Amino acid sequence: MSLIVIFLFLGLAALGMPLAFSLGVSALGGLVLSGFDLAVLPPRIMNSVNSFPLMSIPLFMVTGELMLKGGIMERLVDFANAFVGRVRGGLAQVALLSGAGLASVSGAAVADASALSATLVPSLKKQYGLGFSTGIVAAAANLGPIIPPSGAMIVYAFMAGSSVSVGGMFMAGVIPGLILVLVLMSLCWLISYVRDYPLVGEKVSLSNILHQLRRSFVVFMMPIVVIGGIVGGAFTPTEGAAVGVVYALLLGFFVTRRLRLADLPGVLLQAAKTSAIVGAMIAYASTVTFLFTIDLLPMQLAGFVNQLTESPTMFLILVALMLIVVGMFLESNAAYIMLVPLFHPIAITYGIDPLHFGFLFVFNLVIGMLTPPVGVVLFVVCGITGVKMGELVRESWPFIVAMYVLLIICMFVPGIVTWLPHRLGY
């Protein structure tokens, strides 16, 4: 029966039915075929999203939206400018550093991609042309789900169950995220050098740095309060996200004074709709998972994989190759929702550190958001800036390759990922 459900899902999805509904319809087919009472649908659908930890997703989305509406982009850009204005490809470096700053308050690559595209590309393209500008922005947006907070990591931890905590996943992303920032900036420097982009931007001066530090202080206090509070034990991730909302409201109303009461309904509705897309997929995927479990598929799959290889490294490589292909074609949340419950338990039987496996899984699918043909970050950047998909892909591939190289390094040097969370007791 599992096979029928899988083929039904693939068929419907290929014909363009939204993934949540494809999952639901194929589960419905499976239930009818196996003579199940259809009354099992509503409890599965409802209970799979009835979870306090999952609530952090809309809350972090609200925080991110409020921060943007509150005018943090401008402060981040000024801040980055004070440091790297005179480096090769200076303005592009500013975009990367702003992207990193944005990533530390926002949890989603899609939101970051639209914010960076709308605010930075107009000035970037005057220096570097549309192609390179959008490539930089797309790469910077991918920092969003790697540097905490991270919606992707919340979904992963939720699907993996009690062996992976959200806080632990967040901390696993910190060091690789910072390394990735450095890698992207170096690559940007190299490309600018080869192409001989002109030196622009303001001179680096201590007084300006201090001035910008003072202005951006309130922005960077937010990850310190929220992520620090989650890791340090002041609150659970969901509570932390709610604290973030309150913080962003205070910031927008009283510090930057850019937020209007009239902005709030739009922010809340947008966050609700975006989380509902993830929620719908979790809800309907859980009906498929129910059928798989009843059909004992996870056990069979684990047996099959174990037969294939006994080496944990080989297993990691196989999973990585699979995810590269999956990342090309599937929206990443759908991939977590469908694949984590199957592969996470197998990784544990191989003795792989759950946080190590989790981070590699997330990182791989985050890169997938940049790979054609299905790459949501590409879609967003194209949609907002009007760049041609082909041109964007041509300019993004060096960054994509760099990310895969970092992924491989993280695979063979687990310490990069696990040292910090282990140090903090996760």
Next chain:
Amino acid sequence: MERVFTLVLSRVDAVARVVLLGCMTVMIVVVATQVLMRYAFNASIDWADEVSRLAFVWSIFIAIPLGIREGAHVGIELLINKLPRKLARQVTRTMLALAFLLMCVVTYEAVVVAYETWSERLGAINISSSYFFVAVIVGSAHAALHLLHLVLHPLDEHGPEYPID
């Protein structure tokens, strides 16, 4: 007929948006207050967990239909974009009709389940735990309406100004 359907749907959407705003607000206020109570008063609200989850579940199922028309629910459009226009249109309508069928089944079954489990109470507030299922009923029925509208009156017959979201 089409005008009436459209009008009804846009009214339902408007109500849904108001309910959705309420749910999101309750969620944020309750969770944030829980933190405040803990640190400022060393106290805790018994019903915070259940009420915030109720608001969250409601917000998800209420928001699902609102994303349908704008095509927010991700799908793979690779193949469909390669098909001849007329065929693609028929395929899309068929897919939407199947999704409509799914939503009808879910709505009906959720009514059955809510009815059968109505006697089950929540732990900290004394209401039926089936209010969680009511969210599924309302959201799925609303989604069914949206899908039916799209089957009967496909988007490409109208301009982008079509007055529903």
Next chain:
Amino acid sequence: ETIRIAGNFAGEHSSSQAMLVFKEEIEKLTDGELEVNIFPAQQLGGAAENVQAVKLGAVELIWVGTAYLTRTIPELEVLGVPFQFPDRETAFKVVDGPLGAKLDEHLAEESLASLGYMELGFRQLTNNVRPIESIDDIAGLKIRLQPNETHLATFRALGANPVAMDVKELYSALEQGVIDGQENPFSIIVVSRYSEIQKHLSDTRHFFDFISVVANKDWLDELSPEHRDAVQEAMNKAIAFQRELAIEQESEALDKLIEEGMTFTPVSDELAADLRSKTADVATSVRERIGDELFTLVDSEIAASTE
């Protein structure tokens, strides 16, 4: 035919082990005509969802903490009064006797058929702040409790600051110090690895928890009489096995928790008396809520066994 059994307990818990006994027995008794697939550890959803699933017939059988059934069958709260049973022998005598039969009728009204009760055990308090030596030591502690009115009222009566929280968040909330303590039977404290993050342990025995084994009644009624008898017979064996194992596991669990570094502070006689007197009102209010009839059955059984 396949019997699907769902539960939320970890695979190594005595109740999950007992289901393996059930599987073996029933397949032997029916020459494999009835097969069994067991889904422990929330594979088919959490406890509350399991209850819905068995009611709706999505699974044939579940085993679940009896407290989760009180949401559907409030009469079961007769078993959930603080400091009710002096020991496990009395507790089982009560549920195996006339009271159990009476409760079965209430279950049947919700199309559930009880196949018997296993032991979840006496619930015990752990915390990270101080050893519980007197009643004052409980005051102000932030304790995670199941979202259950009686449980919350009991700890409020003891002066604690109860927090209702999803069990999924419990480990990290304790680890990070969001809350100070939790309460569970020793065997659950061990398998949930709370010893890694909690320092102080007491044998407060504030509730005795049962595990209910419950079948979908329509399914059970439709089985042939031989098969129905086989199900009950195999489950009786499984339950007997579990009760033995639970006794063993409880003392092993306490030893293990001490070995893993928890400070064990036994409850003194004075403290035990204080705990009882402070929570007497909670018991009274439960009694008023569900009526005296069921409680009389409990009282007479307890009186008989303590004579």
